[in-house]
Amino acid sequence: MKKHNFNAGPSILPQEVIERAARAIVDFNGSGLSLLSISHRTKDFEAVVAEADALFRELLNIPDNYKIFYVGGGASTLFYEVPANFLAKKAGYVNTGVWSKKAIKEAKRYGEIEVLATSEDKNFTYIPKGFAIPEDLDYLHITTNNTIYGTEYHEDLSSPVPLVADMSSDILSRPVDISKYAMIYGGAQKNLAPAGVVFAIIREDMLDKQVRDLPSMVSFRTHVENNSMYNTPPVFPIYVLMETLRWLKSIGGVEEIYRRNREKAALLYAEIDRNPLFRGTVAKEDRSLMNICFVMEEGYEELAPEFLEFAKSRGMVGIKGHRLVGGFRASCYNALPRESVEALVACMQEFEKEHAK
Structure with a gap:
């Protein structure tokens, strides 16, 4: 039986990349x-990092005054490294869910945090809009896609202060x-890759805004100046990242994957x-293209466990919702083919025929 991988992460990668x-x-x-x-100091691996950088720049149209670096760990590592580097007095955060709250918690270790907006009043089911951004902030931090709740920014925010974004789950x-x-x-x-590496794209002038004396590994300048080679980097994830970027370019780049992602999401949301x-x-206006969350309709709640088993029997993997929200979550990352979404839709329709009142 064909498996359809809707896991939230680690997630599906293109088969040819694997x-x-x-x-x-x-x-x-x-x-x-x-x-x-292999040694990370070999010319062959240095070429991998160089190609990954070049592909990132091409696919995202990254301006010349931005640097790219890779470090071991996860985005949670950057939750404290961002304020360690940039928080002198006060930073603004938008609270849109679990990962935002964790970033806020870490940042409070380094200075004053002002939560400029939050969607916690409605269990993070929307993206806050229209809030004021004070101009005395060291930076503003947002999480662009919220994997647990299924909300996403669909436009780039304009900010009068440096804008820092965690794009773990919707990059590219x-x-x-x-x-x-x-x-x-x-x-x-x-x-992009298996767990174990963090990508960062940083404007050059931010490297001069480090506000405190930091351990070498925590300073962003260290990794930029050493081309991500200050210590042994996570070689395998970086290689897979490079191959994934190659794949993305081969299918038509970000515009093409955006078309596919909108198409997949529209099919399932419909x-x-x-x-x-x-x-x-x-x-509806804040629905994520990456993490599509849904529950049983009122009157059918008791069918949730049965639907999970029904879907599993038809090859659906990883659609159980996060424990904080329950229900179901279909993560439709870049590498998930349309055929998998069509299979889930067919599964839902078959279940409806058996159980609709």
Whole structure:
């Protein structure tokens, strides 16, 4: 039976990327050595990092005054490294869910945090809009896609202060105006690579705004000046990231994947809205393209466990909702084919025929 991978993360990657990575594990670049045991100082691996940088720049139209670097860990590492580098007195945060709250918690260690807007009043089912941004902030931090609740920014925010964004779960899924951001960062395990590496895109002038004496590994300047090689980087995830960027370019780049993502999301949201057994959980204008959350409609709640087993029996993997919200979550990252969404829709329709009143 074909499996349809809707896991929220680590998530689906393109099959051809997985196959190329598997070959590189056996023999990297014809060297006779495994990718897992080569030196990161070899010219072959330096070429991997250089190509990843070049592809990132091309696919996202990154201006020349931005630097890219990769470090081990996850976005949670950057939750404290961002304020460690940039928070002198006060920073603004928008609270749109669990990951925002964790970033806020870490930032409070370094200075005053002003939560400029929050959607907690409605269990994070919408993206706050129209809030004022004080001009005396060191920076403003947002989380562009909220994997647990299924909300997403669909336009780049304009900010009078440096804008920092955690784009872990929607990087390269849609066009982004990089010039509006002082820094973008994220864990790679949604749309780019296996867990273990963080990407960061930072405007050069921000490197001069480090506000305190920091350990070398925490300073962003360290990693920029050493081309992500200050210490041994996570070689395998960076290689897979590079191969994923190659794949994305080969299919037509960000515009094409954005078209596919909108198409997949529209297909599934239309079924959620049509099917009397299910309902969406967030404001329609803020619905995520990446993490589509839904629950059983009122009167059918007791069917939730049965639907999970029904879907599992038809090859659906990872659609159980996060424990904080329950219900179901279909994560439709870049590499998920339309056919998998069509299979889930067919599954929902079949379940409806058996159970609709």
